Amino acid sequence: MTDQAISAPRRESSLLRLVKGAALIRESWVGMVGLAIIVFWVLVALLADVLAPFPPNATGAAMTLPGGPAADGSSVHWLGTDHLGRDILSRIIHGSRQVLLYAPLATLCAYIVGIPMGLAAGYRRGLTDDVLSFIANVILSFPVLVLYIIIIATIGASGFNIVIAVTFASAPGIMRIVRGLVLDLRNREYVFAAETRGESAWRIMMIEILPNARGPLIVDSCLRLGYVIITIGTLGFLGLGLPPPDPDWGGMITETRSFITFMPHMVVFPCLAISSLVLGFNLLADGLREVSLRD
């Protein structure tokens, strides 16, 4: 295939560029902190089976305070237990797997849907833009929570359905960002050059325009990942998240929130877990933006 003739050298060097670009984040103090938090949680999720002192669904003495002894007498519930006597630390550790699986997956799906919509709207303009923008505006005009409740209530609560719901709610926003970038990029002379040699619209959108929009999209995806984590937490809190009894950070909060006045640790630690991960992604996004604006 002749296509490979020109894409082969490009692919190799763009990988190198990505690595080099990623290395730039070292120059941003904020970005490094964000990255450290994210790496920490990724490691926790990967090594959950090793790190967690108890099986996540095993029950023991209910409502043990942090640092309290476990039923077997030798180990300790470092963050206490919940109302059913499950170890909170272990549940947070195992819960990170769910978040770090579904949040990136949902974000990715939202981009896969949003980017082509934005490309088409921004490049074609006219009727295509009107129709797509109208759909996006309709979806965006719904309160997001109502939208989630409707979707999850209709198709049921499961990890896969969370991905669908998040995609449905986030894709219009992504579409708008991409559309804005494309409206600018489509007036570049290299796009005219591609048009004057009769390239197909598809090729112009995917190969001439999209790669040049990647900078802002990478920053946006980091921020968006943070929001999706909050969303998944919110869905869990509303009881629309992952089905019990498997640990889910949002679910842990909602299950124990009636005890918040006298047993706050059961709520506080899952909250901290969510906030720290979201903070990590936000700081990384800030750092990326800072680095990308510097040259």
Add this chain to the structure above:
Amino acid sequence: MENGSSSYDGPVLECRNLCISYFTRAGEIPAVIDFNMTLNQGESIGLVGESGCGKSTVAMAIMQYLGKNGAIVGGEVFYKGRDLTTFSPEELRQLRGNEIAMVYQEPMASLNPSMTLGRQLMEVPLCHEDISEQEAYDRAVKILADVKLPDPERIMKVYPHQISGGQQQRVVIAMALLSNPSLLLLDEPTTALDVTVEAGIVELIGEIAGKFNTSMVYISHNLGLILATCDRLNVMYSGVVVEHGSVDEVFDHMRHPYTKGLFGCIPLPGADKTAHPLVPIRGQLPLPHQRPPGCYFGPRCDFFEAGTCDQEGLGMTEVPNEPGHTVRCRRWQGIDWDSYQPEGVGAGEMEAGEVVLSIDNMKKYYEITDNSIAAMVKGNRVRHVKANESISFEARSCETVAIVGESGCGKSTFAKVLMGLETATEGKVMFNGKDISQEEVQSRTPEQIGSMQMVFQNPFDTLNPSHTVGSQLARVIRKFGVEADKDKIDARVMELLDLVKLPRDFAKRRPRQLSGGQKQRVGIARAFAGNPSTVVADEPVSALDVSVQAAVTGLLMDIQKTYRTTLIFISHDLSLVRYLADRVVVMYLGNIVEQGTTDEVFSPPYHPYTEALLSAVPIADTSIEKKRIILEGNLPSVTNPPSGCPFNTRCPRKIGAICETEVPPVYEPSPGHQIACHLAVEDFESMQPVIVQVDEPANPAAE
């Protein structure tokens, strides 16, 4: 009023051994090195140089406005005898806008779009002086009249977008003059303007110095403008001043090889192209951290002598018998200019072949629909923008046809129709025997597309930053079906790089690793990849520095002659057109007002618009005198063009009502030379040339 400083009679501004650096990720970058300048009251000094030579940095240092990462690392700047670095922030604030004022390149960016011009003007005296609103208003109105804006009272009430670019720049200059500053810094004040508008602004700037007794620092890349506005000039190259002297000394007896080279690069519209060939300076400006030892111009200089020119500690030496004329060169006395005959960029005369492209009465109208209720009631919902109105001309193989006109004259629309990005509203575009006026690019065959290609204007935009140079060229080759085999494509990419004189390993580079001139060369290679019979070049060199401009122009012409390609050269630069075009088409507001061979268009009889255009071009030659024609008014809007002759609203030779009512007839003084104008034959015959070479005994070379 001048805080007692009016008693001061020393130099207004003095820079002594000024060194300025920027501190970046890559470390300290010296932007300006050992800069000396003394500016007296009422005097104007020009700073000339290519982009990146440190002109603007000097201006910013004078304003003490270098930003977070810039700093003066050596030397001093004295304003009226006081070191500027010792001023406190509050004193600086009082100084800026009051004592030192600055005019920037982009007028729209210098004015606040959300405030009326009156408010913005009044702000200056209200902020710096303790005066009443009424007084400030009166001063603002007066200054607007001083910069020759019609109806100052109206200008006071409008917002920036409601006036034209030239008027905006006049307002910016008025704002700078409002508090009667001692020093005015002008940073490329006319670069963003059209040439006929520029002429008016330059005239104004010339008058200011005398009228307000203001000292000026005029920064420009255009030597012609410096000649028109300044008393003395500094020629800068890569952060250092290479030559300094009075305008006459430097223009007539330049000593530094770079100055000489710079003059060689500038096309002169008056000169015969064989008597004054364009001579490019080879190589390119060194990056600040890659400057060579010794003379920074060394690697590009034809007189470079190892052991002399690469020694450090190069200072300015004074030219004997010419006080104040200094030059930074060790060898200037040893250079024999008379026997120096650099090879110029010349278009060898080539026989034009058969007609390749024939445009017959082509029209392109855009429809704009007005959805307001008022428009619906009146029934004028759909209006037409007449971008091109009955365009007719022919282009033969191996011929260069230049399309000349100011912004908004429809040049680019015409290019779009040719390329198939738009279809013509009416008329025919015959290309290689087929009418392509109604064929969009998608419906053209690969051969058709490949045989008509385009070189674009903006080098920073013309290549896709995400792909390597090689892959972009390879794509074109494959797309046009020139080659299909991978190895052959690679070989063809190398051939193309050789053709545009770029090293072969550039194929693996990305556009951002290339300089502007190099990118433009790749752009040319891309246009020639499909062996085109016609290339449309839309202002291909206007965004490049002059020294690179000549080289790229030369390259384009060489390739064109080698392949016997038809070149449609779209440009606003008449002086450049003079050098490379065989025929010239002058456009105004979508209409062709004059066309003919280059010699016919550049000598009388002229169309009045061509005459004004020629007069407006700044010429960097003291031996040339030109008729001064300053066009009044603004370019009319294309949505509402004037009836009759499109030029009647600004024409200095307007003869009467007939110009406004009837479309002008075509006057044909010689076959092929067409002028669309109502003027009588006698008027045409009595026209004098605009540009006249004054005979000088010192310059007997011009026969």
